[in-house]
Each structure stands twice: as C-alpha cells, then as structure tokens.
Amino acid sequence: MRIMLFFIRAYPIQTLVMLLAQLLAGVMEGLSLTALLPMLNLAVSGNNGKLSSGVGKTVTSALQFFGITPTVSTLLFVMVAGVLLKSGLVLFADRKVGYTVARVATDLRLSLLRALLGTRWEYYLTQPMGGLTNAISSEVMRASSAYLQGTLAITYMVTAAVYAVVALLVSWKVSLAALAAGSLLMFLLNRLVQRTKKAGRQETALMHSLLSRLADNLQSVKPLKAMGREQLAERMLEADTVKLNRALRKQVSSKATLKSLQEPILMMLIMAGLYLSLVVWKYDLPKVMMLVFLVVRLFGEQKKLQQKFQDMASSESAFWSLRKKIDEAVRQKEPNLGRRQVTLNGSIRFDRVGFSYEGGAGCVLKEASLEIPAGSCAAVIGPSGAGKTTLVDLVIGLLQPQQGAVLIDGVALADMDMKFWRGQIGYVPQDTVLLHDSILANVTLDDPALGENEAKEALCAAGAWEFVSAMPEGMATVVGERGSKLSGGQRQRIAIARALAHRPRLLILDEATSALDPESERAICATLMRLRGTVTMLAISHQPALVQVADQIYRIEEQTIRGQLPGSAQASVA
Numbered sequence: 305m306r307i308m309l310f311f312i313r314a315y316p317i318q319t320l321v322m323l324l325a326q327l328l329a330g331v332m333e334g335l336s337l338t339a340l341l342p343m344l345n346l347a348v349s350g351n352n353g354k355l356s357s358g359v360g361k362t363v364t365s366a367l368q369f370f371g372i373t374p375t376v377s378t379l380l381f382v383m384v385a386g387v388l389l390k391s392g393l394v395l396f397a398d399r400k401v402g403y404t405v406a407r408v409a410t411d412l413r414l415s416l417l418r419a420l421l422g423t424r425w426e427y428y429l430t431q432p433m434g435g436l437t438n439a440i441s442s443e444v445m446r447a448s449s450a451y452l453q454g455t456l457a458i459t460y461m462v463t464a465a466v467y468a469v470v471a472l473l474v475s476w477k478v479s480l481a482a483l484a485a486g487s488l489l490m491f492l493l494n495r496l497v498q499r500t501k502k503a504g505r506q507e508t509a510l511m512h513s514l515l516s517r518l519a520d521n522l523q524s525v526k527p528l529k530a531m532g533r534e535q536l537a538e539r540m541l542e543a544d545t546v547k548l549n550r551a552l553r554k555q556v557s558s559k560a561t562l563k564s565l566q567e568p569i570l571m572m573l574i575m576a577g578l579y580l581s582l583v584v585w586k587y588d589l590p591k592v593m594m595l596v597f598l599v600v601r602l603f604g605e606q607k608k609l610q611q612k613f614q615d616m617a618s619s620e621s622a623f624w625s626l627r628k629k630i631d632e633a634v635r636q637k638e639p640n641l642g643r644r645q646v647t648l649n650g651s652i653r654f655d656r657v658g659f660s661y662e663g664g665a666g667c668v669l670k671e672a673s674l675e676i677p678a679g680s681c682a683a684v685i686g687p688s689g690a691g692k693t694t695l696v697d698l699v700i701g702l703l704q705p706q707q708g709a710v711l712i713d714g715v716a717l718a719d720m721d722m723k724f725w726r727g728q729i730g731y732v733p734q735d736t737v738l739l740h741d742s743i744l745a746n747v748t749l750d751d752p753a754l755g756e757n758e759a760k761e762a763l764c765a766a767g768a769w770e771f772v773s774a775m776p777e778g779m780a781t782v783v784g785e786r787g788s789k790l791s792g793g794q795r796q797r798i799a800i801a802r803a804l805a806h807r808p809r810l811l812i813l814d815e816a817t818s819a820l821d822p823e824s825e826r827a828i829c830a831t832l833m834r835l836r837g838t839v840t841m842l843a844i845s846h847q848p849a850l851v852q853v854a855d856q857i858y859r860i861e862e863q864t865i866r867g868q869l870p871g872s873a874q875a876s877v878a
C-alpha cells in the first residue's frame with residue numbers, strides 16, 4: 305500500500321475526486337439495496353407484510369416522509385434510480401482514473417527524461433541505453449498500471465464496506481461472521497500475493513538486465529554476423545530470457561491459484577452462513593434472501609479486491625525501480641555553474657589543466673596548457689587514447705578539470721552560463737548517428753528557428769548538397785535507422801551540415817572527416833577555410849588534409865599538450 309500513499313500524495317485532487325465519486329456510488333448502491341428488503345416483504349406477504357428489520361422500517365418511513373407510498377413498484381423505482389445514479393458516478397470515476405493513469409505514465413516518462421538529460425556527463429556515460437529504453441517503455445507502463453490496480457482495489461474496498469454496513473443493519477450476527485471469515489481467508493491467501501510480488505521484482509530486474517544486453521548486442525550485430533558468431537549473443541541473452549520466463553510463470557501460477565481457491569472457499573462460507581441463518585438462527589425467508597444477496601456481493605468485492613491487490617503487487621517493483629532511477633539522476637544533476645554569457649571573441653585557453661576520470665586508470669591530462677585564438681583553426685593530434693576527445697569535452701564543459709582552468713575570453717568555464725556557451729558550438733562527433741527521419745530534420749533537428757533555406761545552405765557548405773539534391777525526395781528523404789540508407793561519408797557530411805546550420809561560433813570536429821574520400825575531404829577543408837576568421841575551429845584528426853590547413857597544431861602525448869609548427873605536421877599525424 306506504500307505505493308498508493310505515494311500516488312495519493314502526488315495526485316491528491318484526482319485521487320480524492322475519484323474516491324468521493326466511488327463513495328457516492330457506493331451510497332447510491334446502498335440506498336437501492338436497502339429498498340430490497342421491504343420490497344421482498346411486500347412481494348412475499350402483500351400489503352400486510354410485516355417488516356422484520358429496522359432497515360426495512362427506516363426505508364418505508366423515509367419514503368412516507370417524502371409523500372411516497374411504499375409499494376412494490378415505488379420500491380422497485382427507488383432501486384432502479386439508485387443503480388442508475390451509481391452507474392453514472394462509476395463512469396465518472398473510471399474516466400478520472402483512466403486520465404490519471406495516462407498522466408502518471410506521462411509524468412514518469414518526462415521526469416526520467418528530464419532528469420537524465422540534466423545529469424553530469426560522466427554519470428550519463430555509465431547508463432545502459434537498453435535499460436533506459438526499458439524504463440521509459442515497459443517500466444512506465446507497469447508503474448502506471450500499478451496505480452490503476454491500486455485505485456481499483458480501493459474502489460472494491462469502498463463498495464465492500466457499503467455492503468458490509470447494509471448487511472450489519474440487516475443482521476449483525478451474520479455480517480460479523482461473514483467479515484471474520486472473509487478476513488481470515490484474505491490473510492491465508494496473502495502468501496500468494498507475496499509470491500507474486502517477489503516474482504514481479506525478479507521480472508523488473510531481469511527486464512532491465514535483458515534489455516541492457518540486448519541493446520548492446522543489437523548494435524554490434526553486423527560484426528557478429530560477419531564472423532558467424534551471432535550464437536554467442538543468443539547464448540548471452542538466453543540465460544536472462546529463461547529466468548524471465550520462470551518469473552512470469554510464477555506470477556501466472558500465483559494469480560491462477562488465488563482465483564481458483566477463492567471461488568470454492570467463498571461458496572463454502574456462503575453455504576455455512578445459509579445453514580446458520582435458516583437452521584440455527586431461524587431467520588425468515590426475505591431476510592435470508594437479502595442476506596445471501598449482500599454476502600455474495602460482499603465476498604465478490606473482497607475477491608476482486610485481493611486480485612487487484614495481487615496485480616498491483618506484481619507491477620509495483622517497476623514503479624520503485626523507476627523512482628530510484630529518477631532520484632539518482634536528480635542527485636547526479638550537472639552542477640549549475642556560473643551566469644556569465646561569453647561570446648567567443650578572444651581565445652580558448654587551457655591554463656595548467658589536470659584531469660582524470662572518476663574510477664579511471666589515471667591522469668589523462670597534467671599541467672596541460674594551450675591557447676586557440678578566436679577565428680583560427682586548431683588541429684589536435686596524438687596517439688589513440690592520448691586524451692583528444694577528453695580535451696574537446698573539457699572545452700564543451702561536459703567535463704570539469706580537477707586542476708587549473710579552461711578559460712573562454714579569459715572567463716573560467718566554471719563561471720559561465722553553460723547553456724549559452726553550448727548554444728554557440730557546432731559539434732560533429734566521431735561516431736555519426738543520424739535520426740531515423742528526413743535529411744531536413746537531421747540537419748535542423750526540428751529547431752523552429754531553422755528552415756529549408758538554412759538547411760540547404762548548411763548542406764552546400766558541408767559538400768552534401770550534390771548527393772541530397774540528386775535523391776528523388778531531396779531533403780525529405782528519410783535516412784533509415786541510424787542513417788543506414790546512407791554511406792559513411794554521406795552520413796558524416798549530413799552531420800557536418802547539422803553542426804553548421806545554426807551558425808556556430810565554435811566548430812568542433814572529432815575525427816569528422818575520417819570516412820570521406822580525399823576529394824570530399826578537400827572540399828570540406830575548403831569550406832572550413834572560408835569560415836576562418838568568423839568561426840573558431842577545433843579539429844581532432846588523423847587526416848593530413850585537415851591538419852595541413854590548420855593554423856595551430858597541438859599534439860597530446862604523455863598527458864601534456866605540445867604545440868607543433870603547422871609545416872611539420874605532415875610527417876607526424878599519428
């Protein structure tokens with residue numbers, strides 16, 4: 305029930321309105337039920353029928369108070385009116401619950417997305433993408449269904465309480481016996497609810513692990529297939545899949561066992577109650593009929609209540625797993641650094657920067673210094689793993705140095721408004737991943753400030769317009785999953801166009817021309833040279849063409865940055 309307390313706190317108005325509507329619906333049902341006993345009395349004994357219980361007398365007196373003569377037809381009318389009103393209220397409550405379930409799912413998805421996108425880069429890098437996809441799709445659905453099951457359980461609880469009150473008014477002895485027997489039954493069958501809860505927890509953990517591995521494996525399926533080793537991926541996923549199947553079977557068997565045990569036990573209890581009422585306490589027939597009706601309904605609601613409780617128990621763990629992810633991501637929020645809005649006019653400067661990754665093997669940069677004047681083109685070279693991407697991430701502010709400072713126009717990144725700074729950067733990553741969307745959307749990223757003209761201009765500058773305009777649908781061509789319908793070089797040119805479209809002040813190219821043929825690379829270099837003076841460029845490259853046109857060359861080696869004369873680059877672009 306902890307989960308319901310959480311939901312009630314998060315959605316108090318919606319839950320209160322829904323509960324009030326359910327309560328009113330229960331009262332309406334109760335009213336129509338109280339009319340049943342006098343109606344049965346009148347039907348069995350005619351107008352001389354004696355009302356043997358307080359509740360019957362109360363109903364007839366109430367009707368007489370409003371000037372209505374209690375006859376079979378007026379009592380039937382009261383019952384029908386009560387049932388109709390109850391149905392209207394239940395419809396209202398059900399819609400409210402449905403809307404709130406959708407809202408719970410949307411809120412959870414948005415909270416997780418916002419929290420994740422706002423986390424520190426080093427934390428974000430440790431998150432398994434498959435696990436996050438699982439959280440946003442399957443865990444969110446299971447979590448919101450837990451709210452639905454919980455509210456339905458509360459609804460059945462309210463209705464059961466109404467039947468219990470009416471039954472108490474008719475016969476307290478039978479009602480107390482029924483309530484005691486029902487509670488004992490719920491207690492005994494609770495083991496099955498706990499078993500489902502445990503299996504639900506296993507399902508949550510296994511789905512997370514399976515989806516994390518699946519995403520990893522699917523991304524590397526081409527080399528696995530090419531080497532005839534896809535069965536290795538299959539074997540890796542099989543163990544989790546088999547365990548998941550076991551957890552699901554446990555849930556199914558617990559739910560089926562609960563259902564099949566409830567029915568006969570409740571029937572036996574009703575039979576025992578019938579025996580007591582007719583033989584031991586010798587109640588008259590209308591009263592017994594009324595009690596049978598009430599107890600059957602009471603047990604029916606109790607049966608559904610426990611089933612819904614069990615359904616909620618099986619999905620509940622997905623909600624707590626999601627909350628844990630959201631809370632952890634919130635704790636790992638990227639620090640809100642400074643407020644200074646700097647437009648790169650002077651230089652980018654590293655002042656004795658020292659950096660090592662959390663849990664990394666050691667220092668990546670030590671006492672590293674460099675200066676890139678605004679408007680110039682700098683190339684960063686060095687052996688693999690030397691720290692070139694790390695240097696770029698420090699410039700972007702994705703990583704913060706532990707020693708020294710990264711300064712833009714003399715202002716430390718730590719004092720700058722990061723959103724403003726990053727808004728001026730055009731970034732082309734090492735691994736070009738395009739969205740499964742049109743070329744236009746891939747270039748503009750659906751930024752409302754950018755239209756077809758800006759996209760065309762950027763595609764021309766990136767040397768991509770020729771092949772894009774030759775496509776039957778031009779910029780409307782959809783590039784396929786991760787850009788699979790384009791060649792590696794074409795994907796890179798689209799990525800360069802994307803980085804240029806919003807006219808950045810700083811263009812960062814991380815091995816951005818590695819998949820291009822020499823001619824396309826020369827064309828890109830010519831474009832970059834045209835931008836010289838207005839845009840500052842920082843290019844990590846092993847390609848001679850880019851290095852040759854650079855104004856400065858920096859070589860990262862043994863944790864330090866060394867300047868190199870542009871002319872000497874050709875021989876040492878390792």
Ligand SMILES: Nc1ncnc2c1ncn2[C@@H]1O[C@H](COP(=O)(O)OP(=O)(O)OP(=O)(O)O)[C@@H](O)[C@H]1O
Pocket residue numbers: 426429661662663664665668686687688689690691692693694695
């Ligand atoms: N998230 C991380 N956590 C721990 N260590 C990391 C992380 N990212 C990179 N490293 C380590 O930091 C060092 C520098 O990595 P970096 O990616 O900056 O090198 P690089 O020069 O760009 O390499 P390449 O040319 O191969 O892309 C490497 O030793 C790498 O193993």
